[in-house]
Amino acid sequence: MTALSLTINGRAIGPIEVRDDLSMNDFLREVLGMTGTKFGCGAAQCLSCAVIVDEDGASSTRPTCIAPAVDFNGLTIRTVEGHAAGGALTPLQVSFIEHFAFQCGYCTPGFLNEGQVFLERLARDPIPRAELERTITEALDGHLCRCSGYVKYHEAVRAVVLADAGRYLT
Ligand code: FES
Ligand code: FES
Numbered sequence: 001m002t003a004l005s006l007t008i009n010g011r012a013i014g015p016i017e018v019r020d021d022l023s024m025n026d027f028l029r030e031v032l033g034m035t036g037t038k039f040g041c042g043a044a045q046c047l048s049c050a051v052i053v054d055e056d057g058a059s060s061t062r063p064t065c066i067a068p069a070v071d072f073n074g075l076t077i078r079t080v081e082g083h084a085a086g087g088a089l090t091p092l093q094v095s096f097i098e099h100f101a102f103q104c105g106y107c108t109p110g111f112l113n114e115g116q117v118f119l120e121r122l123a124r125d126p127i128p129r130a131e132l133e134r135t136i137t138e139a140l141d142g143h144l145c146r147c148s149g150y151v152k153y154h155e156a157v158r159a160v161v162l163a164d165a166g167r168y169l170t
Contacts, residue, residue: 002070008034009082018069025049027069028079036080036109039065046144050110052078052117059117061110080109083116091160092116099156103147110143115157122161122168129169132161 004027005014018027028034028051040048042065050061054076083090092115095101102108118139127135136157145153161168 007076024064047110095156101152107145
């Protein structure tokens with residue numbers, strides 16, 4: 001057993017005693033009741049279970065299905081539940097809806113987290129318009145959608161960038 005402490009969506013969690021073999025996905029869903037993070041393949045292949053990890057001034061996504069919860073000890077993470085502040089959807093969430101980017105929605109938390117990390121990266125380090133399509137494709141690569149919503153997700157992310165081009169593009 002390990003005493004697990006971390007920050008989730010700005011809230012300090014723990015210390016909570018957890019089994020060392022408890023996955024981060026089960027910790028979120030079963031221990032904390034945060035079911036926004038999904039469990040898909042269970043083999044680090046689909047990224048439907050990915051959360052955002054904030055560290056060293058940058059952010060990245062990390063799957064939770066095969067990762068022990070104790071590996072997240074001391075980290076600061078964000079889940080899909082943390083995007084909308086005060087009930088107001090983020091521009092990316094609105095764009096997902098406007099573009100009908102999801103069908104069953106099972107992959108959506110992973111795409112949302114990845115898209116948010118992508119937008120924050122562009123805000124720090126804008127790119128030329130000519131590189132946008134390739135960069136979005138690369139950013140979303142690895143996320144699987146069994147409803148085949150790839151084009152819609154791509155278009156939704158692109159729309160957010162183009163709606164605030166002065167922020168995201170050089
Ligand atoms: S459920 Fe974790 S990568 Fe598929
Ligand atoms: S919307 Fe169903 S898996 Fe992506």
